[in-house]
Amino acid sequence: MTTVANGVNVQALLEARDALKGAPEAAQFTWRASSKWQNGVHSTTTVRDFFGLGQEQSHKAESVFEADHPAVFAAEDNGITPIEYLLVGLAACLTAGVASVAQNRGIQLRSVESTVEGRHDIRGILGADSDVRNGFTDVKVTFTIDADASRQEIEALVAQSQKRSAVFDALTNPTDVTVDVA
Amino acid sequence: MAEVTEFIERFAKVTGAPVRTGTNVTSLRPTDDGYHVTTGGGEIRCRTVVIASGACNRPTVPRLAAAVPASIRQLTPFDYRGPTELPDGGVLVVGASATGVQLAAELRRSGRPVTISVGEQVRMPRTYRGRDVLWWMDASGLWDQRYDRIDDLERARRLPSPQLVGTPERATLDLNALTAMGVEPVGRWAAVRDGRALFSGGLRNVFSLADLKMERLLDTFDAWARRNGRDADVAPSERFPPTRVPASTRLQLDLRSGEIATIVWATGFRPDYRWLDVPVLDEKGRLRHEGGVVDGPGLYALGLPVLRRRKSTFIYGIEDDAREVVDHLAGHLAAHR
Known part of the structure; x- marks a missing residue:
């Protein structure tokens, strides 16, 4: 099992799973982002701290994300659109899942690439047609994986990565969202 | 019996x-x-x-049942006796294990519009290479697999019942059979919001998980037959088409529109x-x-x-x-x- 090297510490994850089985309170995490309006539809969001394992935690470094709209939306394009960040999250989460499952199943990966396409009918957000939703019409992810495994095993990796993906779940299932004014 | x-x-x-x-x-x-x-x-x-x-x-019914409008009749398999006892109109069957697929088929045959909400399921053909699939489970030794030799015992113990039905024709009752009858599959029922049932958009993945697991099971049977020189006793190896995903699946359903008159909770026991x-x-x-x-x-x-x-x-x-x-x-x- 440990003869493959995908760089995922599966042993630590398995130990964490066992430890948290008996300690559900330590398993409660809160992820946070702080956003600040710049100008127009441009905003800057930073991520650094989170809560987990019963205490405040911090990333090694703060990450900064610029969000804006492109020129075709008559904006300055200082960064990607907010909905594109969902694609970033989905691709990153599924890729992490593929690597973890491969490590756990003893499959050596050589390359894992994916493209994520979110089809979007913008008549929804423009209010041009009330029957069109605001969000994605649908999302399609295509993986190209080179690994020491059969096609069936690779398909199983991708299927399992969706089964255990936080972002796949967040995109495919409704989430209770509260937006307040402080 | x-x-x-x-x-x-x-x-x-x-x-x-x-x-x-x-x-x-x-x-x-x-x-x-x-x-x-x-x-x-x-x-x-x-x-x-x-x-x-x-x-x-006891039947297990998810908590979201409490949010279903009172105009809809809700049944568990313990209450269900037959299609004639249900109010007129469409039926939403929740769950696609043995109970769910059997009730969905029976209700659809009675002429009702039937929608089935599908989460993780265990797909199996009734017969494989000319033998009942349970013959294979037994003969190949899979059924004898001991609890202390199973990697994830927790998961094995929680495994949903396979999509099997016992009929004289020995017909397979998987989701392809149900959709061919006109049953509409939707994703796992995730929530009720403003009187609407919201279904997961992950239907494709639960289909491919079930297809892949069935393939692995059939591979196991083939390997056993080959190893034990039983290939001549059974029909040639076969494979089944993947579960068909409808061109578009509904992500929500208005429970107050009257489309659904009855919900059958086939969500386990x-x-x-x-x-x-x-x-x-x-x-x-x-x-x-x-x-x-x-x-x-x-x-x-x-x-x-x-x-x-x-x-x-x-x-x-x-x-x-x-x-x-x-x-x-x-x-x-x-x-x-």
């Missing part, structure tokens, strides 16, 4: 054990040297007890231990046991999912389990004379 009744009656005769029919156990509590059992027909004192009351005593006054349940209400040896002296269990083998819940499958559990029981009696 008659064969099963006869089998059990003959078993009662052969063992000579006193059988008290129509007698409910209302309480089981520990005493200094065993257990005290209260039943509808008197008290019993005993040194050991084998709990064989099954894993399917759980055991009923309300009569068990012994602290042997875990935080999820499951019996704590190691291969049927319950975490209480002289207390045993039989007939629970993968108790000691994959076949533990089958009448035929209980024989080996019973032998081993009773060995332990006899040892307990001998040691506590």
Whole structure:
């Protein structure tokens, strides 16, 4: 099992799973982002701290994300659109899942690439047609994986990565969202 | 059915054990040297007890059922008797294991529009290479796989029942068969919001997980036949088309529109231990046991999912389990004379 090297510490994850089985309170995490309006539809969001394992935690470094709209939306394009960040999250989460499952199943990966396409009918957000939703019409992810495994095993990796993906779940299932004014 | 009744009656005769029919156990509590059992027909004192009351005593219904508008009739498989007793109109069957697919097919045949909400499921062909799939489970030794040799026992014990139905035609009743009949699949039911049922957009993935697992199972059967020189006894190897994903699946359904008149919850069952006054349940209400040896002296269990083998819940499958559990029981009696 440990003869493959995908760089995922599966042993630590398995130990964490066992430890948290008996300690559900330590398993409660809160992820946070702080956003600040710049100008127009441009905003800057930073991520650094989170809560987990019963205490405040911090990333090694703060990450900064610029969000804006492109020129075709008559904006300055200082960064990607907010909905594109969902694609970033989905691709990153599924890729992490593929690597973890491969490590756990003893499959050596050589390359894992994916493209994520979110089809979007913008008549929804423009209010041009009330029957069109605001969000994605649908999302399609295509993986190209080179690994020491059969096609069936690779398909199983991708299927399992969706089964255990936080972002796949967040995109495919409704989430209770509260937006307040402080 | 008659064969099963006869089998059990003959078993009662052969063992000579006193059988008290129509007698409910209302309480089981520990005493200094065993257990005290209260039943509808008197008290019993005993040194050991084998709990064989099954894993399917109560239907499980998810919490979101409470948010369903009152205009919709809700049924569990325990309430369901047949399509004629349902109000006119569409039916939403929740769950696509054995119960869900069978009820969806029966309701669709009665002419009703049927929608089925599908989460993780176990797909199986009724027959494979000319033999019943259960013949393969038995012959290949899969059913004999022991609980202490299974990587993820927790998952094996929670596995949904396979999409199988027993009919004279031995027809396969998977989701392809249901969609061919006109049943509409939707994703796992995730929430009710403003009177609307919201379904998961992950239907494709639960389909491919089920397809991949079935492929692996059939590969196991093929490998066994090849290894044991049985290829000539069975028909050639075959593969089945993947579960068809509809061009577009509905992500929500207005429960107040009248489209759905009835919801059938085929969302599983759980055991009923309300009569068990012994602290042997875990935080999820499951019996704590190691291969049927319950975490209480002289207390045993039989007939629970993968108790000691994959076949533990089958009448035929209980024989080996019973032998081993009773060995332990006899040892307990001998040691506590």
